[in-house]
Amino acid sequence: MLPDKDGPSAGGGGCQDGLGGGEHxxxxxxxxxxxxxxxxxxxxxxxxxxxxxxxxxxxxxxxxxxxxxxxxxxxxxxxxxxxxxxxxxxxxxxxxxxxxxxxxxxxxxxxxxxxxxxxxxxxxxxxxxxxxxxxxxxxxxxxxxxxxxxxxxxxxxxxxxxxxxxxxxxxxxxxxxxxxxxxxxxxxxxxxxxxxxxxxxxxxRCPWWITIRCPGSPGHGSRFVENTAAEKLRRIIDSFLDFREKEKHRLNTSECLTLGDVTTVNMTMVKGGVAYNVIPAEMDVSFDMRIPPTVNLKAFEEQIQRWCSQAGEGITYQFAQKHDNQDxxxxxxxxxxxxxxxxxxxxxxxxxxxxxxxxxxxxxxxxxxxxxxxxxxxxxxxxxxxxxxxxxxxxxxxxxxxxxxxxxxxxxxxxxxxxxxx
Structure with a gap:
């Protein structure tokens, strides 16, 4: 107990429930x-x-x-x-x-x-x-x-x-x-x-929840089909997770930074496909990103756009949540x-x-x-x-x-x- 402040005589609400005995x-x-x-x-x-x-x-x-x-x-x-x-x-x-x-x-x-x-x-x-x-x-x-x-x-x-x-x-x-x-x-x-x-x-940090949609050529699972959704998906995942590693390294090698000072990226959902032997025409991947107030949000989204264009044609993205207030x-x-x-x-x-x-x-x-x-x-x-x-x-x-x-x-x-x- 804290003397004079939290002793048994201090004011407080609630009735004893029998579980705490003489508890405060x-x-x-x-x-x-x-x-x-x-x-x-x-x-x-x-x-x-x-x-x-x-x-x-x-x-x-x-x-x-x-x-x-x-x-x-x-x-x-x-x-x-x-x-x-x-x-x-x-x-x-x-x-x-x-x-x-x-x-x-x-x-x-x-x-x-x-x-x-x-x-x-x-x-x-x-x-x-x-x-x-x-x-x-x-x-x-x-x-x-x-x-x-x-x-x-x-x-x-x-x-x-x-x-x-x-x-x-x-x-x-x-x-x-x-x-x-x-x-x-x-x-x-x-x-x-x-x-x-x-x-x-x-x-x-600003929470950004994003889903990247990767279209591709469908086909039979026995063939080397070109330009598949999975190939594009892999490039997208690599771009996001490579960036994740860089931010993790920044945090772990600096005594001045806390978790709130870096951008975290975590892949949280992957969707696509209908059967083992069918190459899907589309695959999605979702990420949870938390962006500190020191990051230029416009430049960060432009970086996401570059990752998408570099991964292949037709790739689009949609935000489920996108907060941009950095006050x-x-x-x-x-x-x-x-x-x-x-x-x-x-x-x-x-x-x-x-x-x-x-x-x-x-x-x-x-x-x-x-x-x-x-x-x-x-x-x-x-x-x-x-x-x-x-x-x-x-x-x-x-x-x-x-x-x-x-x-x-x-x-x-x-x-x-x-x-x-x-």
Whole structure:
């Protein structure tokens, strides 16, 4: 336990479920939330909304629900500041989690088992149900202590982040209700850090999902047919995977680069053919590419076009996903939001490690509408296990995260009026 902050007398929600004995009530609440099966392909969003309704009632704060797409609801709990004309602080989290392969887990992925070392196992422990509860519990403690802040604080809970956010944040940022939140600065999810530092993400790579279609001459499987789809396909695969090796080599031979600084390319699907003895008239190959903000996207696509033209005639490509926003959030000390965030962390003896997020989160949609957003999950001394088997988080790391937000929220919500604000 953390002295004076996370002891048994500290405020926290949720009832003891009998599984944790005398465990901290914030941990009990976390485990309760983990048991909600908000897992794709059919997340139980209704259960999550009922849970959040209860949290809003316990916090004595209003919650608004906005259905952005059929069956997809964004929930927003709002703590109005003393000067609501100022830009607000957004604490964003998503309610959905990715599927599990239960046979590869040591415990039921939705039972939230806590072992003798205090490690809590469950899908969403890191990504990102822990952060959701940390937000809620930090607000609970601040509110119970009679604290008030100049800026309004919104806790937002969005669906479908794990399937691209198209029916969640991507749509909601264009909604009038989002604009009405008057956001000035946002916090969203990050990643665990196995070391002592805490990783902070100020930008993201652009996800490009592409399918290359290779037409060719069909024929009988017993002949040397010229200009086949498979020959073109092989050249395409070689071009993409040769580039992959170069980027992998750059990452592995530089001490300055992290995964978010290079372009990853992975071949994910191959399609084509109808029978063993029939040379197909067409074959497709698909790639998942993640491109850092430092790459010229126009030049990169021109490179793809050259690979296609060099592989043979008639080759075409189509994007299933193509994000081109490369905005990053300022992390210079001259920026009041970053200065407040970083100095607060420093006061907590937290060492920050700034990176480009290697995958994709809802932060990219927030940045795309011109708002600063930081990806941050206060989890150090923790292996990175999002989307992995046996995802877990230690209860002491979880409790420490509540304390971190107890300091960050007041600091950010009391940033003095900036130029252009009332």
């Amino acid at each position: 009530p914030s941990v009990t609440l976390f485990r309760e939330y983990l048991r909600l099966r908000t897992v794709h392909p059919e997340p139980d969003y209704d259960a999550a909304l009922r849970f959040l309704d209860r949290m809003a009632q316990e916090l004595e704060l209003p919650m608004k629900k906005v259905e952005v797409c059929p069956g997809r609801v964004v929930a927003i709990i709002t703590w109005t500041g003393t000067n609501p004309a100022l830009k607000s602080i957004l604490l964003n989290s998503h309610t959905d989690v990715v599927p599990v392969f239960q046979e590869s887990w040591k415990y039921d992925a939705f039972s939230a088992v806590k072992d003798s070392e205090g490690n809590i196992y469950g899908r969403g422990t890191q990504d990102m149900k822990s952060v959701t509860i940390q937000y809620i519990e930090a607000i609970r403690r601040l509110k119970s202590g009679g604290r008030r802040f100049a800026r309004t604080v919104h806790l937002m809970f969005v669906p479908d982040e794990e399937v691209g956010g198209h029916k969640g944040m991507e749509t909601f940022v264009k909604h009038p209700e989002f604009k009405a939140l008057n956001i000035g600065f946002a916090l969203d999810e990050g990643l665990a850090n196995p070391g002592e530092s805490f990783t902070v993400f100020y930008g993201e 990053v959030t300022c992390t210079e000390d001259s920026d009041p939001w970053w200065r407040t965030f970083s100095t607060t962390c420093k006061a907590l003896n937290m060492s920050l490690q700034k990176e480009i997020f290697p995958a994709a989160t809802d932060s990219r949609f927030i940045r795309a509408v011109g708002l600063p957003a930081i990806g941050f999950s206060p989890m150090n001394r923790t292996p990175i296990l999002l989307h992995d088997h046996n995802e877990f988080l230690n209860e002491q790391v979880f409790l420490r995260g509540i304390q971190v937000y107890q300091e960050l929220v007041p600091a950010l919500a009391n940033v003095p009026a900036l130029p252009g604000e009332a």
